[in-house]
Structures are given as structure tokens and as C-alpha cells.
Amino acid sequence: MSAEATGARVEEILDGLTAKGGPAVAEAAEELVRALMEFYGAGLARLVDRLSGTSGNPLGALLGDELVAGLLVLHGLHPEDREQRVARALSAAEAGDLRVTGFDEESGELRLTKPEGGGCGCPSTSGAVEQRVAAALSCFAPEVTEVTLEQSAPREPALLQIGTRPPGAAANGPAVAR
Incomplete structure (x- = not known):
């Protein structure tokens, strides 16, 4: 042609x-x-x-660019699999410590988990991250049509065990088992 x-x-x-x-x-x-x-x-x-001016791995420089990656994906030429492209999108979106917990092939839903206590908890901050992630995914992984952001379960508090004082310990403080 x-x-x-x-x-x-x-x-x-x-x-x-x-x-x-x-x-x-x-x-x-x-x-x-x-x-x-x-x-x-x-x-x-x-x-x-x-x-x-690219030396070494010129393809690596291309794959990190959202527009170029979008063109490669559009034509089925992107050499990375979906998992790698999703990871690249999360990195490009500066999504912090979001983790992929699943992908539904039929619906295109990508489930992400945000660790408990991550960020300031402000809804506007969370919304901005979601928007950046959605935009990056549209370029790097257009097969993702929906993103569900879940909060991970809160961690159990650390267990502090109190016991008797070890031999020779000072008598003016609580005993803490080590």
C-alpha cells in the first residue's frame, strides 16, 4: 500500500x-x-x-510513551502483554501503591486495590488518581473498559504481649515480652 x-x-x-x-x-x-x-x-x-538520540533499547523508549503505545495497541503491534501494559499505565499515572487484584476478560473490568492508610483519604485525591489511571489505561490497555478501585481490608493492630519482668529488670516500669 x-x-x-x-x-x-x-x-x-x-x-x-x-x-x-x-x-x-x-x-x-x-x-x-x-x-x-x-x-x-x-x-x-x-x-x-x-x-x-536513543541508544541501547529504542523500543523501550517508545513503549513508555502513551501516544505511541496507543498506536501500537490499536494495530496489535504492542510487544507487551496486558499485565505489563497495565503495570506501565499505573506507573505512568503515578498511581502509587495500587495493586491489580483481577481482570474480567468478558466485561473488561480491572479491579485495583488501594492499601489501607494509603494517601490522605481525601475523595478529591482518590478521584484524581482514578482519572489519571483511566486515562493511562485507555492508551496502554484499551481492553480495560472499567476500573473498580477497592479499599483493602484494614490491618489487624500489632499484638503487644505483656508478661512478667525478666530477671534483673527494673521494678519501675511495665514488663514487655520480647
């Missing part, structure tokens, strides 16, 4: 839409083509930018 052949095919399709659907349909189709061209253009620009 060449650029020239693709351009001719796009023009043919737009002309057909104009003939069948009228000017409004053709205008919407042209807007769609423009949006896709901007998306791909931005992705290609990032590819060039990431590869410029």
Missing part, C-alpha cells in the same frame, strides 16, 4: 459519501479523516523524537 494509492482511496470514499449522503455527511467524514491524520501525525512525530 503506497501513500499515493491510500490518498486516492480516501478521495474516492469521500466523493462517494458526498454523492450518497450529501454535503453534511462529507463534511463529517472529512473531519474524521483530519482527526485521524492529526492523531497519526502526532504519533509519528513522537516516534521520531523518541528514536532520535
Whole structure:
């Protein structure tokens, strides 16, 4: 497939839409083509930018970019599996210590657990994290269609055992078993 052949095919399709659907349909189709061209253009620009001056593992630099990763996933070219891409998305979203507890293949639901006591507990902070995670997942793992954030069960308090004083201990304080 060449650029020239693709351009001719796009023009043919737009002309057909104009003939069948009228000017409004053709205008919407042209807007769609423009949006896709901007998306791909931005992705290609990032590819060039990431590869410029990259030594070692240039693919690693590309996989960390949300736009480039989105293009690779969109075309089934991303070399990482879903688990790796979800981990990359959580890292990109600066999700802290969220842990993946499950994924439902049929519904696309990803279940995440937030450890007890993590963060300040403010709903606005939690909401911001959820939004960042959802945005990153849409690029890195678009098969995730829903995110459920669960609070982990509270930890049991540490057990402090009190017993008799060891031989030779001072008599003016509680005895603590060690």
C-alpha cells in the first residue's frame, strides 16, 4: 500500500459519501479523516523524537510513551502483554501503591486495590488518581473498559504481649515480652 494509492482511496470514499449522503455527511467524514491524520501525525512525530538520540533499547523508549503505545495497541503491534501494559499505565499515572487484584476478560473490568492508610483519604485525591489511571489505561490497555478501585481490608493492630519482668529488670516500669 503506497501513500499515493491510500490518498486516492480516501478521495474516492469521500466523493462517494458526498454523492450518497450529501454535503453534511462529507463534511463529517472529512473531519474524521483530519482527526485521524492529526492523531497519526502526532504519533509519528513522537516516534521520531523518541528514536532520535536513543541508544541501547529504542523500543523501550517508545513503549513508555502513551501516544505511541496507543498506536501500537490499536494495530496489535504492542510487544507487551496486558499485565505489563497495565503495570506501565499505573506507573505512568503515578498511581502509587495500587495493586491489580483481577481482570474480567468478558466485561473488561480491572479491579485495583488501594492499601489501607494509603494517601490522605481525601475523595478529591482518590478521584484524581482514578482519572489519571483511566486515562493511562485507555492508551496502554484499551481492553480495560472499567476500573473498580477497592479499599483493602484494614490491618489487624500489632499484638503487644505483656508478661512478667525478666530477671534483673527494673521494678519501675511495665514488663514487655520480647
